[in-house]
Amino acid sequence: MAVLSYLEAIRETLRQEMRRDSRIIIYGEDVGVRGGVFRVTEGLQKEFGEERVIDSPLAEAAIVGTAIGAAINGLRPVPEIQFADFIFPAMNQIIQEAARIRYRSNGAFHVPIVIRAPFGGGVHGALYHSQSVEAFFAHVPGLKVVIPATPYDAKGLLAAAIEDEDPVLYFEHKAAYRSLKGEVPEERYLIPIGKADVKKTGRDVSIITYGLMVSYALKAAEELEKENISCEVLDLRSVRPLDVEAILTSAKKTGKVLIVHEDNLTGGIGGEVSALIAEHALFYLDAPIVRLAGPDVPAMPYSPPLEHAFMVSPEKIRDKARELAQF
Amino acid sequence: MADNGLTPELMLDMYYHMALARAVDDRMWILNRQGRAPVVYTSNGHEAAQVGSAFALNRGEDWICPYYRDLALVLAYGMTPREVMLHLLGRADDPNSGGRQMPAHWGHAKLHILTGGSVVATQDVHATGLALASKLLKDGRVSVAYFGEGSTSQGEFHEALNFAAVHKLPVIFFNENNGYAISVPSRKQMAVQDVAARAQGYGMPGVIVDGNDPVKVYEVVKEAADRARRGEGPTLIEAKTYRFVPHSSDDDDRAYRTREEVQEAKKRDPLILFEARLREAGILTDEKLKAMQQQIKDVVNDATEYAEKAPLPDPATLGDHVYGSL
Numbered sequence: 001m002a003v004l005s006y007l008e009a010i011r012e013t014l015r016q017e018m019r020r021d022s023r024i025i026i027y028g029e030d031v032g033v034r035g036g037v038f039r040v041t042e043g044l045q046k047e048f049g050e051e052r053v054i055d056s057p058l059a060e061a062a063i064v065g066t067a068i069g070a071a072i073n074g075l076r077p078v079p080e081i082q083f084a085d086f087i088f089p090a091m092n093q094i095i096q097e098a099a100r101i102r103y104r105s106n107g108a109f110h111v112p113i114v115i116r117a118p119f120g121g122g123v124h125g126a127l128y129h130s131q132s133v134e135a136f137f138a139h140v141p142g143l144k145v146v147i148p149a150t151p152y153d154a155k156g157l158l159a160a161a162i163e164d165e166d167p168v169l170y171f172e173h174k175a176a177y178r179s180l181k182g183e184v185p186e187e188r189y190l191i192p193i194g195k196a197d198v199k200k201t202g203r204d205v206s207i208i209t210y211g212l213m214v215s216y217a218l219k220a221a222e223e224l225e226k227e228n229i230s231c232e233v234l235d236l237r238s239v240r241p242l243d244v245e246a247i248l249t250s251a252k253k254t255g256k257v258l259i260v261h262e263d264n265l266t267g268g269i270g271g272e273v274s275a276l277i278a279e280h281a282l283f284y285l286d287a288p289i290v291r292l293a294g295p296d297v298p299a300m301p302y303s304p305p306l307e308h309a310f311m312v313s314p315e316k317i318r319d320k321a322r323e324l325a326q327f
Numbered sequence: 328m329a330d331n332g333l334t335p336e337l338m339l340d341m342y343y344h345m346a347l348a349r350a351v352d353d354r355m356w357i358l359n360r361q362g363r364a365p366v367v368y369t370s371n372g373h374e375a376a377q378v379g380s381a382f383a384l385n386r387g388e389d390w391i392c393p394y395y396r397d398l399a400l401v402l403a404y405g406m407t408p409r410e411v412m413l414h415l416l417g418r419a420d421d422p423n424s425g426g427r428q429m430p431a432h433w434g435h436a437k438l439h440i441l442t443g444g445s446v447v448a449t450q451d452v453h454a455t456g457l458a459l460a461s462k463l464l465k466d467g468r469v470s471v472a473y474f475g476e477g478s479t480s481q482g483e484f485h486e487a488l489n490f491a492a493v494h495k496l497p498v499i500f501f502n503e504n505n506g507y508a509i510s511v512p513s514r515k516q517m518a519v520q521d522v523a524a525r526a527q528g529y530g531m532p533g534v535i536v537d538g539n540d541p542v543k544v545y546e547v548v549k550e551a552a553d554r555a556r557r558g559e560g561p562t563l564i565e566a567k568t569y570r571f572v573p574h575s576s577d578d579d580d581r582a583y584r585t586r587e588e589v590q591e592a593k594k595r596d597p598l599i600l601f602e603a604r605l606r607e608a609g610i611l612t613d614e615k616l617k618a619m620q621q622q623i624k625d626v627v628n629d630a631t632e633y634a635e636k637a638p639l640p641d642p643a644t645l646g647d648h649v650y651g652s653l
């Protein structure tokens with residue numbers, strides 16, 4: 001089986017999907033000739049032509065808004081927003097239009113689009129090239145939000161997102177693009193959206209997380225094994241819909257829950273996960289739920305010490321999990 | 328008039344739809360004042376622009392992306408008065424939304440009327456996207472976005488025109504310029520005189536047309552549609568017109584325009600002008616007009632009764648159609 005980077009897994013999935021279905025088009029800023037600023041779409045315009053891999057004007061509302069129209073008229077658009085930080089000009093189209101069209105038309109129209117966007121920090125991107133934006137969208141019924149944690153998941157979730165009949169936001173962590181590698185089968189497979197995945201089983205503490213933080217949590221768990229602390233790592237894979245059953249199962253099993261995300265704490269996914277556990281599994285808990293998240297500052301600063309202080313790291317996860325295990 | 332394809336029958340049909348829209352509109356206001364319809368948005372005054380444009384399209388095949396002003400447009404595009412009334416009264420069988428959207432939020436998949444929300448100018452980029460698909464799929468369709476002049480201050484209007492022009496998409500941007508955005512006059516909306524002037528900045532033709540003349544509107548839209556189908560790209564059309572009544576049933580236009588101004592504008596009521604013209608051409612006679620008026624009265628009565636008797640949505644359906652599958 002081929003070992004691919006996270007980025008290669010996304011690119012090869014796009015290629016495979018575009019070969020399979022001629023209705024799929026890609027567009028966004030610099031995605032064509034240049035192959036994207038991160039080179040995710042490199043070579044795709046060469047293979048599929050300018051009509052299917054389009055360098056669009058620099059206008060996010062138009063990128064998403066035209067994708068909505070194109071989807072309704074029979075295509076399967078997979079637009080790219082160059083950085084998740086620049087998705088806000090398109091908020092109107094994503095939330096007011098894409099998310100509401102099926103509902104407001106009583107099922108007469110629907111919007112099968114996948115919006116891909118690189119997100120996340122720790123790459124010296126500063127305030128406007130480091131943001132985690134998933135919580136804004138996870139709040140919105142009508143949207144699905146997936147955040148793959150491994151190259152294998154990147155493929156299966158992207159294919160599932162393209163197959164989905166509703167708008168899906170697909171967030172790719174920039175630091176994962178080249179740092180994460182893994183085996184990826186050549187054949188097409190789908191990972192159902194809304195199903196979490198136990199990336200490591202454990203007895204003492206459940207670490208519930210998603211995206212890049214999954215690999216950080218696995219590192220932390222590995223270190224804690226040496227101290228005889230056994231952590232379970234639950235990868236949410238989708239932050240909307242959440243896999244409530246998997247969350248509760250893990251919480252009930254270990255009785256101690258640490259929720260981790262890079263996005264800032266207040267109003268983040270961690271609040272929702274922790275509310276679900278408090279509502280449905282309170283009496284299984286042996287300690288208060290703990291959240292480890294980005295700090296409540298407007299966005300990630302540039303200078304290394306500041307950036308480092310913002311980022312959640314394997315060490316921070318390890319220390320919190322140890323504290324919780326010893327509670 | 329001979330070479331534009333408009334036969335006397337088609338002209339009569341145009342007039343019928345304009346008069347029908349006015350009658351449905353009048354009825355909606357009455358229902359509102361009687362407390363039977365919570366809110367009404369009107370096409371009163373815009374009928375020529377809307378009906379003229381609809382007739383120039385391949386109705387039911389080309390896509391239209393209307394806004395709340397477009398009652399006459401959707402009627403001319405094939406929506407029935409019954410369907411309009413079901414929508415007004417929030418009934419379960421409302422094809423626009425099943426009673427979910429407030430009145431005048433059109434959408435009819437079978438007729439290729441795209442669903443619209445309340446946020447102005449969002450439909451402009453949708454029309455561009457529909458046209459993007461048409462270009463790739465070579466389905467021969469033209470898409471038309473309809474919008475008021477006030478909404479042209481929104482970013483999405485500009486993004487839509489630019490995108491469409493760069494990619495030479497088969498789309499028409501159809502502006503119904505009635506001089507006001509609720510109370511705000513167009514001189515406070517833009518520093519240029521005409522919306523059409525904006526076209527130049529995007530590299531497409533900008534056409535001004537008398538929005539009270541359905542034949543002229545028909546002709547410019549037909550030309551723009553032909554151009555689009557030939558692969559020559561988008562056109563911005565500005566139909567100059569006037570809204571004779573308040574913005575909505577919750578508005579009082581005495582606060583921002585004089586009665587004299589409204590009276591003056593009514594001298595160019597598109598219905599009266601077109602009626603006179605059809606009479607002059609011998610297409611419309613007293614007899615025909617009387618029969619048509621009776622027919623319209625019957626249709627509107629039937630639609631009102633039908634919708635008032637129709638069932639309301641079941642509260643158990645509140646959670647339906649959030650996703651196709653989970």
Ligand SMILES: Cc1ncc(C[n+]2csc(CCOP(=O)(O)OP(=O)(O)O)c2C)c(N)n1
Pocket residue numbers: 396445446447474475476477478479503505507508509574
């Ligand atoms: C983005 C947005 N802001 C505000 C409103 C409230 N609003 C509804 S209609 C309207 C005026 C629109 O005027 P215009 O575009 O000229 O269309 P007209 O009603 O005159 O046909 C406003 C401000 C809205 N619907 N959407």
Ligand SMILES: [Mg+2]
Pocket residue numbers: 475476477503504505506507508509
């Ligand atoms: Mg106006």
